[in-house]
Each structure stands twice: as C-alpha cells, then as structure tokens.
C-alpha cells in the first residue's frame with residue numbers, strides 16, 4: 001500500500017506502527033491476563049490524536065479519512081486485537097456525533113478525543129441481536145424529557161462509559177421506523193450496570209448488561225430525528241465494518257508473521273519446518289488472503305471517502321477478512337504445533353481474540369444476507 005499513500009497517511013500509519021510495536025504489543029499479554037481496561041494504552045492513543053484520525057479538522061480531528069483509519073487500525077490490532085477493538089469505539093463515536101449530533105452533542109467530542117470522556121453504544125438486547133428492529137427498550141416522551149426503560153446486552157465499555165448512545169423505541173408500533181437514538185449519561189438515576197462478562201478473548205473491554213429503569217433524560221439528548229435511528233445505525237455499520245475488517249486483518253498479519261518466524265526457527269526431520277511444503281502452502285495461502293483482504297478494505301474505504309454507498313463493499317470486506325483471519329490464525333497456531341496451544345505464544349491469544357470478529361458488527365450470516373440482497377438486486 002505504501003506507494004499509494006500520501007505523506008500524511010504514511011506518517012500517521014508509522015506513528016501507529018511505532019506505538020503498536022513499542023507499547024501495545026508488549027502490553028497485550030498483560031491486558032489479556034488481567035482482563036482490565038488498559039487505560040494507560042487508551043490514553044497513549046488519545047495523546048497521539050488517533051481517535052480523530054477520520055474526523056474533519058474543523059471538528060477537532062486530524063482531517064484524514066476512513067482509508068487512514070483502516071491503516072491505523074490494522075497497525076494497532078497487529079499489536080493487540082483488544083486494543084484495536086478499544087480504538088474503534090471513540091473513532092466511531094466522534095464521527096457519529098459529528099454527523100448526526102446537535103451542538104450540545106458535539107460538545108462531547110473534545111473529551112472523547114482526549115480520552116477524558118468514554119462512550120459506549122447500546123443496540124443489542126438480551127432477546128434481540130441480529131434482528132435490531134425487534135428491540136424492546138423504550139424511550140417514552142414525557143413533557144421535556146424522555147423516559148428510558150429496558151436492558152441492553154454486551155455493551156463494550158459498558159462498565160466504564162460516561163455516556164451511552166442508546167437505541168430505543170420512541171414508537172414501538174412503528175417497527176424499525178420507531179427507533180430513536182438518545183444519549184444517556186451513566187450517572188443518571190436508574191442506570192444499572194451488570195458485572196463484566198467473562199469472555200473467550202478480547203479481554204479488558206468491560207462489556208456488560210446495562211439496565212435502564214425509567215431513566216429520565218432531557219429531550220435535547222435525542223440524536224438525529226425521532227424514529228430515524230435504524231437508518232443511522234445501518235449507515236454507521238458501513239464504517240464500523242471497515243474498522244472491524246481492519247482489526248481482523250491486523251490480527252491475521254500478526255499471526256502470519258509469528259508463523260513464519262516460528263517455521264524458520266523450529267527444526268523437524270533435519271530442517272526448518274518452513275522448508276516442508278505443507279507449511280509453505282499454509283503460509284502462501286495466508287499471504288494471498290491477507291493481501292486480498294487489504295485490497296477489499298481499502299477499496300471500500302476509498303468509496304466511503306468519496307461519499308459512495310458501500311453496504312455491499314463493507315459487507316464483503318467484513319465477511320472475507322474475518323473469515324480468512326479465523327482460518328489463517330488457526331493455521332498459524334497449527335504451524336506452532338503444541339506450542340501454539342500454550343499461552344506462552346501470542347498465536348494462542350490471537351486465536352481467541354479473532355473469533356469475535358465473525359460475530360459482532362453483524363454476524364457473518366447477516367453479512368451474507370446483505371451481500372445476497374445487494375447482488376440479487378444488481379443482477380436480477
């Protein structure tokens with residue numbers, strides 16, 4: 001990609017790469033073991049101005065674009081998938097608020113950029129995941145307020161967030177067209193957070209259930225038009241899927257690098273295992289799919305930056321990248337033999353962390369449905 005980058009993009013990518021190699025990668029095992037939010041690393045990302053990488057300069061960002069955000073994400077996730085996941089939250093939140101928010105909402109952006117304010121986004125519920133329109137959390141208008149009632153599940157940063165961007169029904173009879181988006185400060189009466197979920201991987205991100213028990217917020221906390229949030233969420237997924245694709249790509253790259261280093265080092269049958277063709281073929285397939293994924297992501301990001309619709313391209317990038325990352329990280333583990341199954345080696349953590357990428361931001365079954373719908377329309 002280097003020859004196609006501007007000097008500024010290269011500089012930002014290199015900054016992220018240095019932080020990832022010098023600070024994030026060395027901390028990744030500790031973050032995984034302790035399963036505690038790595039505030040020190042989060043603040044290091046904020047101090048470098050990386051949360052505003054895709055935000056226009058006039059809004060306080062770096063004035064770059066989605067393409068650059070993807071490059072930065074790949075570097076960060078190469079050091080730690082969990083830190084990559086953490087990085088995505090403020091990057092997406094500032095873009096969302098800048099795009100849809102009022103001046104009151106935009107006042108949160110500087111705090112999100114410098115790390116002093118932490119946000120979370122709550123769409124999923126205990127009984128509603130892929131079928132977003134089936135959510136049951138309500139936001140009832142009462143005079144100058146909304147009163148929010150319901151439970152949200154799996155909220156990343158739920159335990160530590162200062163504000164939550166909550167999707168709730170203002171008109172339960174209207175299905176998807178009755179969903180609105182409301183900012184809820186977590187210190188309000190009636191906000192209850194569950195215990196941190198104990199997860200297979202991606203440790204340190206403080207996921208929990210949040211229950212809203214008749215939480216009263218001013219009507220000014222509504223983001224975007226009443227009833228317009230389903231469309232806002234779907235549009236937002238286009239960008240967030242690129243971020244998740246880049247996160248899986250960074251992890252796949254790390255897995256390939258580890259597999260190659262190990263295969264050169266480890267000798268069996270009198271030669272480095274790299275010289276056995278079965279190992280070379282696994283590595284060749286990794287290299288080929290990683291390169292293809294990078295192109296899919298960058299293509300979709302370029303279209304996004306040009307203001308084009310990318311529902312198809314984002315779904316293709318997400319599906320291809322996360323599936324290939326899962327397969328090739330598993331093969332990287334295989335190349336490590338018994339050592340791959342040990343926590344002594346990074347590939348064991350990559351194997352656990354990458355699994356999530358096939359599940360959230362729309363499961364890969366949902367990505368296939370989107371792709372089929374899009375090409376079905378196009379070539380009918």
Ligand SMILES: Cc1cc2nc3c(=O)[nH]c(=O)nc-3n(C[C@H](O)[C@H](O)[C@H](O)COP(=O)(O)OP(=O)(O)OC[C@H]3O[C@@H](n4cnc5c(N)ncnc54)[C@H](O)[C@@H]3O)c2cc1C
Nearest residue numbers: 121122123124128129130154155156359360361362363365
């Ligand atoms: C670690 C973690 C962090 C998360 N962070 C957040 C967050 O910050 N905010 C948030 O709102 N959510 C978050 N989520 C939730 C995540 O987005 C959902 O888990 C995801 O959308 C899937 O929903 P579900 O788990 O309810 O699965 P379900 O929707 O119940 O799906 C179960 C299975 O059925 C399949 N399926 C469902 N419908 C269909 C269909 N029509 N056709 C074929 N197959 C189908 C799915 O692909 C899946 O395999 C997080 C989840 C995890 C695990």
